[in-house]
Amino acid sequence: MNNRNPLRGKTALITGATGGIGAATVRLLIDYGVHVVIAARNPDKFKSLLEEVTKTAKQKVKDSLSQKQVENSLEFIKADLSSIEDIKNCALQFKEKYNHLDILINNVGGFFTKRNITRDGYELTFVLNYLCAFILTNLLLPSLKNSKNAHIINIASIEQEHGKIFYDDLNGEKHYFGLRAYSQSKLALVMFTRQLSEMLKESSIYVNAVHPGIVKTNIAQDTFRLQSLLYRLLKYTIAITPEKAAENIVSTLVDRRLKNITGACIKKRKLGKFNPISNDKEECKKLWNISVELGKLPESFKI
Ligand SMILES: NC(=O)c1ccc[n+]([C@@H]2O[C@H](COP(=O)([O-])OP(=O)(O)OC[C@H]3O[C@@H](n4cnc5c(N)ncnc54)[C@H](OP(=O)(O)O)[C@@H]3O)[C@@H](O)[C@H]2O)c1
Numbered sequence: 514m515n516n517r518n519p520l521r522g523k524t525a526l527i528t529g530a531t532g533g534i535g536a537a538t539v540r541l542l543i544d545y546g547v548h549v550v551i552a553a554r555n556p557d558k559f560k561s562l563l564e565e566v567t568k569t570a571k572q573k574v575k576d577s578l579s580q581k582q583v584e585n586s587l588e589f590i591k592a593d594l595s596s597i598e599d600i601k602n603c604a605l606q607f608k609e610k611y612n613h614l615d616i617l618i619n620n621v622g623g624f625f626t627k628r629n630i631t632r633d634g635y636e637l638t639f640v641l642n643y644l645c646a647f648i649l650t651n652l653l654l655p656s657l658k659n660s661k662n663a664h665i666i667n668i669a670s671i672e673q674e675h676g677k678i679f680y681d682d683l684n685g686e687k688h689y690f691g692l693r694a695y696s697q698s699k700l701a702l703v704m705f706t707r708q709l710s711e712m713l714k715e716s717s718i719y720v721n722a723v724h725p726g727i728v729k730t731n732i733a734q735d736t737f738r739l740q741s742l743l744y745r746l747l748k749y750t751i752a753i754t755p756e757k758a759a760e761n762i763v764s765t766l767v768d769r770r771l772k773n774i775t776g777a778c779i780k781k782r783k784l785g786k787f788n789p790i791s792n793d794k795e796e797c798k799k800l801w802n803i804s805v806e807l808g809k810l811p812e813s814f815k816i
Contacts, residue, residue: 518545518546519766519767519772520542520545520546520547520616520763520766520767521545521546521547522546522547522548523547523548523615523616524547524548524550524611524613524614524615524616525542525547525548525549525550525614525615525616525617525618526549526550526551526552526607526614526616526617526618526653527539527542527549527550527551527552527616527617527618527620528551528552528553528594528618528619528620528621528645528646528649529552529553529594529620529621529622529641530549530551530552530553530618530620530621531551531553531555531558531559531561531562532558532730532731533728533730533731533732533755534620534668534725534728534730534755534758534759534762535551535553535618535620535621536562536755537754537755537756537758537759538618538620538758538759538762538763539551539562539566539587540566540569540756540759541756541759541760541763542616542763543566543583543586543587545763545767546586547586547616548585548586548588549586549587549588550588550589550590550607550611551587551588551589551590552590552592552594552603552607552621552649553589553590553591553592553594553621554591554592554593554594556589556591559589562587563584563587563589566583566587567583567584590603590606590607593632594621594640594641594645595631595632595637595640595641595645596631596632596633597632597633597640597644597648597808597809598632600645600648600649601648601652603649604648604649604652604653605652607653607656608652608653608655608656611656612656612659613656613657613659613660614653614656614657614659614660614663615657615660615662615663615664616663616664616665616666616766617649617650617653617657617663617664617665617666618666618668618762619645619646619649619650619665619666619667619668619702620668621641621642621645622641622642622668622698622732623637623638623641623642623732624638624691624692624695624732624733625637625638625691625694626691626733627691628685628689628694634684635683635684635807636683636684636685636686636689636694638685638691638694638695638697638698639683639684639685639694639697639698639701641698642695642698642699642701642702643698643699643701643702643705643804644804644807644808646667646702646705647701647705647801647804647808648808648810650665650705650709651808651810651814652810654718657718658716658718660717660718661717662717662719663717663718663719664718664719664720664721664765664766664772665706665709665718665719665720665721666720666721666722666723666762666765666766667702667703667705667706667720667721667722667723668722668723668725668762669699669702669703669706669722669723669724669778670695670696670699670724671724671780671785672692672695672696672699673696673699673700673702673703673722673778673787673788673791674786674787674788675696675788676696676697676698676699676700676701676788676790677693677696677697677700677790678697678700678701678704678790678796678800679693679697680799680803683697683803683807691733700788700790700791701800701804702722703722703778703787703788703791704790704791704796704797704800704801705797705800705801705804706720706721706722706776706778706791707776707787707791707792707797708794708797708798708800708801708816710775710776711776711794712816713775714775714776718775719772719773719774719775720775720776721765721771721774721775721776721777721778721779722777722778722779723761723762723765723778723779723780724778724779724780724781724785725758725759725761725762726752726753726757726758726761726781727747727748727751727752727753728752728753728754728755728757728758729748729749729752729753729754729755730755733745761781761782764782765779768782798816801815801816802815802816
């Protein structure tokens with residue numbers, strides 16, 4: 514990386530990044546000289562990641578970043594991101610320490626073949642993959658607005674293209690199927706991306722949904738049901754490494770063809786397809802306002 518590294522000295526917050534694609538993205542951002550705050554639930558996993566990143570830095574000490582600088586470049590906010598209270602506390606803790614945020618990566622997510630209920634009584638996929646990003650981003654908007662040039666990256670999936678929002682059954686009470694819940698949550702994330710980019714079009718905040726690729730990680734490991742088995746088959750055939758996925762994500766911040774784009778779905782570093790539902794402004798507003806209620810945010814967040 515040369516002196517024109519556009520990310521050096523920036524501050525990033527990334528969710529659920531103690532493993533998988535998130536952890537690989539953290540390693541890459543650290544290499545770029547970004548100060549990274551990880552919001553995740555497992556302090557031991559954070560400690561291991563910090564040790565690993567510091568050890569790698571030791572080997573690279575001849576580079577401009579010293580080992581101490583690397584240690585200081587990585588921070589942890591403990592949060593169970595399926596809990597509304599923890600998501601809100603995470604935003605508060607961040608704001609207490611930093612007055613601006615340059616990069617927000619809403620990475621946390623999961624695929625569950627069995628229906629799980631969160632502390633707040635919601636279906637887990639919907640909260641982890643979507644509602645968390647909705648609440649956290651909304652609460653951190655003032656910090657993002659304080660950055661000269663901020664980026665929000667919502668880690669979506671090509672599954673959004675096949676999704677549908679089941680307004681009468683967002684919680685999957687009447688019917689639950691892992692893939693349906695996953696596609697719904699990722700479509701919701703894309704609708705949020707579209708609506709937010711529209712609202713921020715006069716600002717210097719760019720917001721995009723990024724499909725990282727089919728990636729060899731621990732996602733979809735919860736059971737041996739058919740859906741998980743299919744995923745594992747993909748994992749051992751066409752899937753890419755988390756490092757490659759991280760490069761796809763970070764390219765959105767550094768690639769001159771992508772870094773000034775907003776409101777897009779980016780796939781393999783190119784503009785990807787939207788689910789047509791996300792082009793419907795009324796649908797996007799409807800979901801937004803329902804999400805304000807589900808996220809127990811003040812009425813003033815409604816549009
Ligand atoms: N892998 C793929 O092929 C693929 C494809 C398209 C999109 N994606 C998306 O990429 C993102 C990352 O997925 P991944 O493949 O890296 O999955 P992963 O290996 O399962 O990693 C998920 C990360 O989220 C954390 N997490 C899970 N539940 C949490 C909670 N309640 N609170 C805080 N952190 C929590 C996990 O931490 P713990 O270790 O504590 O559980 C882990 O670090 C997701 O949004 C996923 O939908 C993945």
